[in-house]
Amino acid sequence: MSTPSQCSTSERRVDLDWVRILAFGLLIFYHVGMLYVSWGFHIKSEHRLTWLEPAMLLVNPWRLSLLFLVSGVASCFMLGKRRLAAFARARSTRLLVPLIFGMFVIVPPQSYLQIVESLGYPQGFADFYLRHYLAFGAQFCPNPCIVQPTWNHLWFVVYLWVYTMALAGVLLVWPGAADWLGGRLAIALTGPWLLALPCLLFAAWRLFLFPNFPSTHALFGDWYNHADFASTFLIGFMFARQDGIWCDIERQRWMALTVAAACFVAFILVYAGLLPRSPMLRWFAGLAYGCYQWLAMVAVLGFARRHLTTDGPVRRYLTDAIFPYYIVHQTAIIMIAHALRGSGLSAGTEAAIVISGTALTCLVNYEIARRIGWLRPLFGLRTQPRASVGVAQRQPA
Secondary structure, three states: OOOOOOOOOOOEOHHHHHHHHHHHHHHHHHHHHOOOOOOOOOOOOOOOOOOHHHHHHHHOOOHHHHHHHHHHHHHHHHHOOOOHHHHHHHHHHHHHHHHHHHHHHHOHHHHHHHHHHHHOOOOOHHHHHHHOHHHOEEEOOOOOOEEEOOOHHHHHHHHHHHHHHHHHHHHHHOOOHHHHHHHHHHHHOOOOHHHHHHHHHHHHHHHHHOOOOOOOOOOOOOHHHHHHHHHHHHHHHHHOOOHHHHHHHHHOHHHHHHHHHHHHHHHHHHHOOOOOOOHHHHHHHHHHHHHHHHHHHHHHHHHHHHHOOOOOHHHHHHHHHHHHHHHHHHHHHHHHHHHHOOOOOOHHHHHHHHHHHHHHHHHHHHHHHOOOOOOHHHHOOOOOOOOOOOOOEOOOO
8 A cells, every 4th residue: 555655746757767668678578589489570580489478478468558658648748848839849850750760771671681581582782772672662572572661660659659649639629638538537447447447448459459450560450559559648648647546556556466467367378279269268368368458557557656766877878768779679689680590509599699789789879879969869869968857757737
């Protein structure tokens, strides 16, 4: 049970900065894991570690939704510091400039190595880039048939920008929407309803949208992902100034964790085929997945609010660094993994080299980019460096 002082209105949200840092940091390990599991990825290691799949499924339902939720909170706080038009311009600059740069500079080696490994493309990178990557259409069909140029892992930036602009459009028409909806949401989600009602929402997306609109990250037609990620973005935006909800999240963290664990076990039993397959069980698995998704996010946010409250130079450094890390990390993973192909290394040694090499690449890239003025906006950094606040600075209502 939280004390009153812990549930008082805070001027800083250091906990959410740490959540964002850890969630983005998790991407390095998750995408390294994608080299070894049976799921599709741009390139694959010669090793197969299918035992990793349950561990990756543990975080897969909520890791990206959580980032959209934190982004929604951050958007609400940003709007407390600037007018709507200035907010839209600032978010467009911070998101679209690195997106375009990433699509034409950072991402192309991923596509090139994917074609090299899957189809044995014989030409060099320059030939691929000029003849194929800049062709602006589907290439190498029917296998793997990729549309180029592509944003690959930078789809998150695209989706976040779309949701942000849609939100700005709503607020232009209805300026008081956030406060009105947030207040009513705070009333509706009191007590156990905080855990129960959003579970039903995410379960509905899983049951009714996912079977017909599987994940593509292609923006158009990706309706399950849009329902999922737009929902969490809006929830974060409406929760941002509702201190009572954040206190309830902290108080109910253990309950959320316990029920989330039960839902995950139920989902895994069906996913792994340990129970007889039937339409009813598929519905049960979808319900368990949706509930696990929300409850895991509540548990993470609740424990972060209680324990991740330490501020200092590490938090400030990583708050700025994590977005440039995200932009670079997948290209680094794929290039290093490709270079190690055929080396005869064990899976553990190979993975350790990929992880450490990716972390070092991200670090060096950030240290260079943050010191050169014209590079800063290309990696999502402010044109002029200043004290980092991330989502830690709370603005008065």
